[in-house]
Amino acid sequence: MVTSTVTTTTSTVRARAEGHALDRAVELAERGPIAGGNPRVGCVLLDPTGAVLGEGLHLGAGSPHAEAVALSAVPASRRAELSGATAVLTLEPCHHHGRTPPCSQALHDAGVTRVVHAVADPDETAAGGAAWLRSVGVEALTSADAGIAPAATARAEELTRSWAAAVRRRRPWLVAKTATSLDGRVAAADGTSRWITGPASRAHAHSVRADTDAVVVGTGTVAADDPALTARDADGPLAEQPLRVVVGERDVPPAARLRRGPGQWHHVRTHDLTAVLEELYGFGARHVLLEGGPTLLGAALRAGLVDELHAYVAPVLVGGGTAAVRDLGVTTITDALRWRTVSTQRLGDDLFLIARPEGAQ
Amino acid sequence: MVTSTVTTTTSTVRARAEGHALDRAVELAERGPIAGGNPRVGCVLLDPTGAVLGEGLHLGAGSPHAEAVALSAVPASRRAELSGATAVLTLEPCHHHGRTPPCSQALHDAGVTRVVHAVADPDETAAGGAAWLRSVGVEALTSADAGIAPAATARAEELTRSWAAAVRRRRPWLVAKTATSLDGRVAAADGTSRWITGPASRAHAHSVRADTDAVVVGTGTVAADDPALTARDADGPLAEQPLRVVVGERDVPPAARLRRGPGQWHHVRTHDLTAVLEELYGFGARHVLLEGGPTLLGAALRAGLVDELHAYVAPVLVGGGTAAVRDLGVTTITDALRWRTVSTQRLGDDLFLIARPEGAQ
Incomplete structure (x- = not known):
């Protein structure tokens, strides 16, 4: 005893x-x-x-x-x-x-x-x-x-x-980022989008880029926004950069900002995001950030490839223009994609939310 | 000294x-x-x-x-x-x-x-x-x-x-409420909208209704959603109800839920929201809640009548359907309506944000 x-x-x-x-x-x-x-x-x-x-x-x-x-x-x-x-x-x-x-x-x-x-x-x-x-x-x-x-x-x-x-799935963890107005817009009717979110959100998004192996965008986003996709802080581009990946069959314009350094970029002429992710896994990527646009995000969501949503929401109303996501195949509200909120944070005037699919850990 | x-x-x-x-x-x-x-x-x-x-x-x-x-x-x-x-x-x-x-x-x-x-x-x-x-x-x-x-x-x-x-303006303080998905939708393509936000958001919205003199919607929202617009808690409708006001030239269907009690309702056959608000002020209303839809919200925003925005944002993606706000007359992003965040709160899986126009107190 x-x-x-x-x-x-x-x-x-x-x-x-x-x-x-x-x-x-x-x-x-x-x-x-x-x-x-x-x-x-x-x-x-x-x-x-x-x-x-x-x-x-x-x-x-x-x-x-x-x-x-x-x-x-x-x-x-x-x-x-x-x-x-x-x-x-x-x-x-x-x-x-x-x-x-x-x-x-x-x-x-x-x-x-x-x-x-x-x-x-x-x-x-x-x-x-x-x-x-x-x-x-x-x-x-x-x-x-x-x-x-x-x-x-x-x-x-x-x-x-x-x-x-x-590692279990032999496919990188995919974070999809959106940066929208309160009415879910990523650009106005004329295509302009700089800036919807505020400086605190943008700085945060750069720190997330720095923590990722690859940043993926569609050719449509390259054409519309010409993003540099580099990870920067207040002092400029960081020494370590994620691989910048363009997905889609259209050409990347010779003057596109992402063709310039620092870091490498890569164009995959396909719309098959699963194949792209498997290829990136083969390169050693375990964390990939999808930064748009609406068509590619829709495809990733439909394919069930998105593990985590990073949503920056600014107290801005546009009333029209480009919506954050397209072609989800949802026609009635009970079919909408529902996520579980993991965390929320205020960034300046903006809200930042991390969510994962319902049922996911 | x-x-x-x-x-x-x-x-x-x-x-x-x-x-x-x-x-x-x-x-x-x-x-x-x-x-x-x-x-x-x-x-x-x-x-x-x-x-x-x-x-x-x-x-x-x-x-x-x-x-x-x-x-x-x-x-x-x-x-x-x-x-x-x-x-x-x-x-x-x-x-x-x-x-x-x-x-x-x-x-x-x-x-x-x-x-x-x-x-x-x-x-x-x-x-x-x-x-x-x-x-x-x-x-x-x-x-x-x-x-x-x-x-x-x-x-x-x-x-x-x-x-x-x-009192200074002889016009009620106007709060505009939106309850949207992360991509800014208030309904799916087939018009269904129940429910985008979760129970905690809906309970909060009812407590806000209870604190207001009148709730205003457009005839389009009555036709699309047939809302009761009563203030309820877990035990059912509250004893004190805000006046329910329908704005617009269309008829309110005889079977519309808001025709039934408790509380009173009122139909103003106009699109002139300034006139409606002045009339409500004359009735003694100092706090009015605008609950949509997208056209009426757009008109209120364009007319500069919205004092405060109450945005409930759910971690849901719809990918199409009805947008929260229409016809703001914004074509380029620098003309978007920018608000100052007053407070943020998490309600279940949803985010709740109160914002006021930039420059307002």
Whole structure:
């Protein structure tokens, strides 16, 4: 009886310490880049008393994985304590020789005897880390099995959701952006559209571009708006630029702004957005931003390809002109596409809403 | 030198006490009804030490004014202290014999020797209260002249803004409501529109109806949507209903829902919304809600009659159908109507935004 109580108390204390470590791992991971093809991952190493030995995050493709960063962050004076240590991770440790050795092996080699992860690795070539660890005698388990509070696991899932969905489907996570007036217009009758939304919305949209692997527009938008599609901040274009992709059979005019740098652009002469997304996945893209126009957005929505809607709505009324989306095939209101609001934010005078399809996570 | 310092300190202390009293008066006034034709007013009576003697608010046409309520709220044991007391008011005391005697006189008769008000009475027939009080030796001044912090005065101005604007212009304050999809649609191609926004938005819209004197729609909306236009809550129609007004030359079908109770309805066979609003003002309406449709909203906007926009935006995409507003005469984006966002709120999955014309208070 006494033994059982002590055991319960010990595992409760451990679950709490590991829950804090998972929260911290998420916090670290969020500092990593969304773009670049790799998941954002955080790792916290704990000694048997629950004190932090080292922590790390993954800074993107070509950089060491979070586990390696955390292991190398342990001070020399405490390296011996790695023997018997616990690793708490947002994502299951990888188990393949990529540009870095498998993290499963690195954790085991360092003496770690317990590995807790929140999200299973959806990548067939990298998965199996937990199973291998168990096969060599390491206690490898999920955060749920470790008794960690569901909220911490949910944060890790949200952090990893878009990348994991892309890898599982072998198709990038697609965010569709609209920037409209209150009456849903993206341009006036004469085609002018600069600017409907305000400076705070536009700055926000640039930061989203910077976090994406590719920005996609239709040839119609190139003809109508001649967008540069670069990611800029107050100081001008950023050093890292998403790939700019034009979709459609029309030519891209020689003087089009997106032909000029910085960064690369690419024209895909098709209307088949699924094929375009698969091609972009092959290039390593996991996050793609669709910036219009109304026809391409309609096609993406009809095909069920849009994972997330980013809607900037300005307190402006136009009364006519170009609507944000065309050709949804909806004739009666019960067939309208309904989304679930994930978050809302005020940006200057504008509203910003993130939504996902009803039923999606 | 010493005397001057003491004086400054005394007036600072007094301004702070009167500022708190004005905040409290606003808080009281906000509990009063917006509909009914009268302003929302709060009154706090202070003794010379700054302690509260009594407080009151105006509960609408036919009820005693806030000043009378506050005077009668002073306990019998403290009535003698009214001699030399200060009245702090959100609105200048009235000076006309309406359904109640002038508040200017009532305050003076009670022995009040200082009257501080935030907003001047814009009503020609009721104004002059402060001037008359000064003429009989009462220290009557504005909250700004009394040294009260501007934030408290701003709250009183916001509280009184719509009613005061209506009275100054002899035309009701006009709120235009839109309930749209993210792409600005109020109905699908087949005319169906139930429901685009969610239950939280619809409940909110009913509470706004309950706070208005009249709800206006065009004959086109009656034909398309057959709205009841009653103010309802979870238990059904409210006891007090706004006047339901149909504008336009077409007939209102005999079976139209709005012909049925509760409350009254009225058909004005004109497209001249200015004339309609003036007529409603004559009936005592100070707050009017325009609920569509797109043609009437366009006409109201073109005529510059809309004081405030209430936009409910649902995370829904329709891709076609009826747009929220028509015929604004805007052909290029720089001519679009731009509004200033006053507040935003999330209602379930929907967004709710209140905006006023740029440049308006």
